[in-house]
Amino acid sequence: MRLTVPAVVVLGVLMVVLIRGQRLRGGPAAVAVAFGFQLAHGQAAPAITETCRLVAQLIGRLHL
Structure with a gap:
């Protein structure tokens, strides 16, 4: 069975866990989200997408 989870879901869950565990406050989390949106729509988007795909x-390919 193959399970596919989009990276945005994984990163979103990680952000929620960090915020709930009080390791990441709301302000820095908002900056991280805004930075991510800017990267996704900027000139680096194709390179970032390709790196994430690789x-x-x-x-x-890892067999655990």
Whole structure:
């Protein structure tokens, strides 16, 4: 069985866990989210997307 989870879901869950555990406050979390949106729509978006795809493929090939 293959499970596919979008990176945005994983990162969103990680942000919620960090905020709830009081390791990341609301202000820095908002800045991180805004920075992510800017990266997604900027000139670096294709390179970031390709890197994420390659990392996901690498993780998918691991047999644990």
